[in-house]
Amino acid sequence: MAAALQTLGGGIGITLHWIAFTPTIEQQATEEQKKKWLKLAQDVAIVGAYAQTEMGHGTFVRGLETTATYDPSTQEFVINSPTLTSTKWWPGGLGKTANHATVMAQLYTRGKCYGPHNFMVQIRSLENHQPCPGVTLGDIGPKMESNGNDNGFARFDHVRIPRENMLMKFARVEADGTYVQPPSSKLAYSNMVYLRGTFVMSAAQALASATTIAVRYSCVRRQSEMKPGEPEPQILEYQTQQYKLFPQLAAAYAFWFASWFMTQQHGSITGSMEKGDMSGLAELHALSAGLKSYTTAVTARGIDVCRMACGGHGYSHASGLPALFGGAAALCTAEGENTVMMLQTARYLVKCFAQSQAGKRLTGTVAYLSAVQPSPVAGNRNMSDLGTLVAAFQHRAARMVRHAAMQMQGEMQKGKAREDAWNSCSVLLIKAAEAHVHSFVVRNFAETVQTVEVDESVRAVLTSLCQLYSLYGITEHAGDFLKDGYLTGRDIDAASSHLSAMLARVRPDAVALVDAFDLHDKILRSVLGRYDGRVYEHLYEWAKKSPLNKSEVHESYYKYLQPFLKSNRAKL
Numbered sequence: 074m075a076a077a078l079q080t081l082g083g084g085i086g087i088t089l090h091w092i093a094f095t096p097t098i099e100q101q102a103t104e105e106q107k108k109k110w111l112k113l114a115q116d117v118a119i120v121g122a123y124a125q126t127e128m129g130h131g132t133f134v135r136g137l138e139t140t141a142t143y144d145p146s147t148q149e150f151v152i153n154s155p156t157l158t159s160t161k162w163w164p165g166g167l168g169k170t171a172n173h174a175t176v177m178a179q180l181y182t183r184g185k186c187y188g189p190h191n192f193m194v195q196i197r198s199l200e201n202h203q204p205c206p207g208v209t210l211g212d213i214g215p216k217m218e219s220n221g222n223d224n225g226f227a228r229f230d231h232v233r234i235p236r237e238n239m240l241m242k243f244a245r246v247e248a249d250g251t252y253v254q255p256p257s258s259k260l261a262y263s264n265m266v267y268l269r270g271t272f273v274m275s276a277a278q279a280l281a282s283a284t285t286i287a288v289r290y291s292c293v294r295r296q297s298e299m300k301p302g303e304p305e306p307q308i309l310e311y312q313t314q315q316y317k318l319f320p321q322l323a324a325a326y327a328f329w330f331a332s333w334f335m336t337q338q339h340g341s342i343t344g345s346m347e348k349g350d351m352s353g354l355a356e357l358h359a360l361s362a363g364l365k366s367y368t369t370a371v372t373a374r375g376i377d378v379c380r381m382a383c384g385g386h387g388y389s390h391a392s393g394l395p396a397l398f399g400g401a402a403a404l405c406t407a408e409g410e411n412t413v414m415m416l417q418t419a420r421y422l423v424k425c426f427a428q429s430q431a432g433k434r435l436t437g438t439v440a441y442l443s444a445v446q447p448s449p450v451a452g453n454r455n456m457s458d459l460g461t462l463v464a465a466f467q468h469r470a471a472r473m474v475r476h477a478a479m480q481m482q483g484e485m486q487k488g489k490a491r492e493d494a495w496n497s498c499s500v501l502l503i504k505a506a507e508a509h510v511h512s513f514v515v516r517n518f519a520e521t522v523q524t525v526e527v528d529e530s531v532r533a534v535l536t537s538l539c540q541l542y543s544l545y546g547i548t549e550h551a552g553d554f555l556k557d558g559y560l561t562g563r564d565i566d567a568a569s570s571h572l573s574a575m576l577a578r579v580r581p582d583a584v585a586l587v588d589a590f591d592l593h594d595k596i597l598r599s600v601l602g603r604y605d606g607r608v609y610e611h612l613y614e615w616a617k618k619s620p621l622n623k624s625e626v627h628e629s630y631y632k633y634l635q636p637f638l639k640s641n642r643a644k645l
């Protein structure tokens with residue numbers, strides 16, 4: 074049903090109904106409100122959008138301009154778009170599909186603003202789907218990709234909703250207009266934390282799709298001569314092709330395992346929060362923000378590497394790779410723009426570093442910050458040992474976090490305000506946060522391959538993949554590891570040669586490793602990545618279906634080319 078709706082007419086989409094609107098009801102509505110809306114949403118008796126972003130604000134949620142003003146005389150909220158820039162802009166499904174929306178608006182009661190809160194607003198008639206009175210709706214126009222989804226705009230002209238339409242699990246407004254504080258003002262943002270966590274799996278699946286397509290195609294495609302007179306080899310025999318694809322394949326597995334951890338953490342911490350224990354919220358926010366930012370950025374770049382590795386056919390929509398890239402690019406912006414999200418992780422790391430400096434023992438994903446010794450112990454390290462590789466990534470991250478935090482402290486000691494010191498160190502902070510997330514992904518990958526219940530032969534392959542992922546990271550960021558002498562030039566050379574060995578070791582299992590993602594052709598939607606490998610016949614069939622081939626001579630010949638040719642020939 075959802076898939077049909079997704080493609081029906083190519084102009085509507087209910088993705089956000091499932092991944093944002095419905096989870097917002099689950100996470101932010103009271104039990105009473107769930108009785109009213111949750112089953113309707115789950116049965117698609119209503120279709121919803123998550124309307125938070127506005128034309129003028131996306132990142133800065135506290136700067137949103139839509140207002141929800143409480144009227145105690147009627148016990149209603151008045152939802153209003155006071156300015157052009159307050160127009161809700163981007164929400165998926167808002168343009169033409171949704172008939173309800175959770176609207177994030179600045180809550181005003183008794184003349185005071187209490188910040189952004191979520192409100193349930195019906196936006197279209199359930200009878201004829203016309204916009205409700207006071208509501209103006211539309212689609213925001215074509216985008217880079219995902220044009221099957223009607224990302225829309227909405228304006229509200231003093232639209233009245235019952236008090237009970239404020240999602241009141243955490244904060245409340247009583248009938249007389251009294252505002253009741255939530256345990257944390259950030260609980261209104263809880264669904265964003267949830268959604269960012271799901272993006273880690275979206276990234277893993279996207280990179281798994283791209284590597285499946287590129288690896289399979291690289292076994293079908295034969296090109297050039299490796300040795301004069303010999304048959305053209307599969308392009309996957311070229312080390313450069315392996316160097317392009319296998320680190321992406323390893324990253325897909327790494328992110329898949331990271332998403333397992335993210336899901337487990339989200340469940341456990343939100344479970345504690347349900348019992349009133351908010352202590353894990355900060356770590357959950359920092360982890361979800363950092364992992365979302367890191368995995369989506371690496372995935373978008375990795376998909377484009379896969380696209381380029383497939384030559385011209387990779388650039389064709391027949392490959393499925395341009396659409397994958399467009400989707401992954403969206404993940405870098407949606408649900409918290411990547412830079413801003415990584416800065417949130419940096420903010421948490423700076424706080425934890427200060428606590429560690431004050432003698433607090435750190436736990437969770439930042440525990441290593443207090444364990445890692447500042448002075449490196451150089452020496453010939455065993456660059457094929459996973460423990461050595463994990464320790465190297467943790468040392469790098471700890472050094473970079475310490476450096477960024479000390480740099481910031483130095484700026485403040487020179488008299489800069491904290492905010493100015495933060496801004497002038499934010500590039501260092503971003504790099505430190507990226508190194509932190511990278512070290513988490515490596516550690517989690519290593520721990521997973523060592524503990525996951527698989528046949529020992531499978532564990533051996535996964536271990537090679539984890540080594541490949543780690544060695545690729547070290548060689549790609551060698552300067553970070555060399556900077557304080559923790560790794561030597563000899564270590565980096567050893568890492569490079571071991572990486573080459575890993576490329577050769579993974580090659581025989583490459584197809585099995587992508588087949589293991591078990592992505593059906595209907596999901597891959599790629600002529601190049603077909604399970605049966607019959608690329609060329611299907612590429613020809615695909616091209617013949619191009620709309621341009623409906624007529625032998627296209628109408629544009631008669632309209633433009635023929636007169637143009639004629640006039641040019643007349644001048645000869």
Ligand SMILES: CC/C=C\C/C=C\C/C=C\C/C=C\CCCCC(=O)SCCNC(=O)CCNC(=O)[C@H](O)C(C)(C)COP(=O)(O)OP(=O)(O)OC[C@H]1O[C@@H](n2cnc3c(N)ncnc32)[C@H](O)[C@@H]1OP(=O)(O)O
Pocket residue numbers: 089093123125126131132133134135165219259262263265266275276279354355358396397398399400401403404406407408409410413417420421424
């Ligand atoms: C091929 C790919 C496959 C699939 C994709 C296919 C197609 C792609 C198409 C579409 C993609 C799919 C779906 C799209 C869904 C997108 C939906 C949306 O985009 S919804 C809108 C999302 N918007 C955001 O995420 C907004 C981001 N901004 C924020 O979250 C906040 O404004 C901020 C940046 C965090 C800043 O908030 P604030 O100013 O209030 O906070 P401070 O920075 O001052 O920090 C204060 C304090 O609060 C803590 N904190 C902040 N946020 C949270 C939180 N969420 N939870 C817990 N704590 C939080 C912060 O750590 C600080 O704590 P302190 O240090 O003071 O202790």
Ligand SMILES: Cc1cc2nc3c(=O)[nH]c(=O)nc-3n(C[C@H](O)[C@H](O)[C@H](O)COP(=O)(O)OP(=O)(O)OC[C@H]3O[C@@H](n4cnc5c(N)ncnc54)[C@H](O)[C@@H]3O)c2cc1C
Pocket residue numbers: 089093123124125126129130131132133162163164165219224403406407408409410411412413416
């Ligand atoms: C495909 C897609 C689907 C979407 N779906 C939805 C949806 O369903 N519902 C919804 O509400 N929204 C949705 N959005 C909107 C999305 O959440 C916002 O685009 C996103 O939050 C970024 O905000 P922005 O667009 O205002 O960019 P801005 O915040 O204006 O960012 C622009 C640039 O400014 C930089 N910047 C901003 N603040 C800072 C800072 N503090 N420090 C350093 N740099 C900063 C950013 O890093 C970025 O480079 C969607 C967006 C896309 C692309």
